Structure formats: C-alpha cells, structure tokens
Amino acid sequence: MSKPFDMELFLAAVLTGSYATRQRHIRQAKIIQAEIAERWQQQTPWAWQKKHLAWFLEHRLNQRSGSTRYYYLLTVRLIARRLLKTWRFYE
Incomplete structure (x- = not known):
C-alpha cells in the first residue's frame, strides 16, 4: 500500500508568508x-x-467569488513554481 501524497511537503520549498497564509x-x-484526482485520476502534481x-x-x-478565485490562483501559481513550469494563469 502506498502512502498518500504529502502536499505540505511538496509546497514547503515555495511557501512563504504568515502561518495562516501557508x-x-x-x-x-x-x-x-482531490478535484484533479477525481476528474483525471492524476494523484500527484508531478x-x-x-x-x-x-x-x-x-x-x-x-x-465562487472573485476573491476566492484570486486566492486559488495564487495557490496554482505556487504549484507551477514548485514544478518549475513557466505556465501563466490569469484571473
């Protein structure tokens, strides 16, 4: 049995800011x-x-509200940065 993917460990290298923000x-x-795994069966960001x-x-x-979409956009940008991708996402 494999261990579940540790998203906290994955993002640790690029997370900055206050404890609440992290x-x-x-x-x-x-x-x-979870949403991507359900839709495409892709379990890890890699x-x-x-x-x-x-x-x-x-x-x-x-x-969702504009502010919620914006905060998720920031998280998506962090994921892309951690993957060393130059993907651009816009609101």
Whole structure:
C-alpha cells in the first residue's frame, strides 16, 4: 500500500508568508489535488499538465467569488513554481 501524497511537503520549498497564509495554500492545494484526482485520476502534481490546473480554475471555481478565485490562483501559481513550469494563469 502506498502512502498518500504529502502536499505540505511538496509546497514547503515555495511557501512563504504568515502561518495562516501557508496553511491556506496547503488547504487549497489539497482541494485542487482531490478535484484533479477525481476528474483525471492524476494523484500527484508531478503528473499534472497545465490543462488540469486551468480546468480547476475555470470549471470548479466558476460559481465562487472573485476573491476566492484570486486566492486559488495564487495557490496554482505556487504549484507551477514548485514544478518549475513557466505556465501563466490569469484571473
């Protein structure tokens, strides 16, 4: 049996800011991971493509407020930075 992917450890290298901000990014990244895993069966960020994150931002957050979408966008940018990708996401 394999261990579940540790999103906190994955993001540790790029997380900065206050404790509350880091916890928010971790919580949101876990939500993103669960949604992508359910839709595409891609369990870890290493298997993700830009389309997976773009889908999440466009389709899973379309009924959310602008500020919520913005905070998720910041988390997605952190994930892309950790993956060493130059993907650009816009609000």
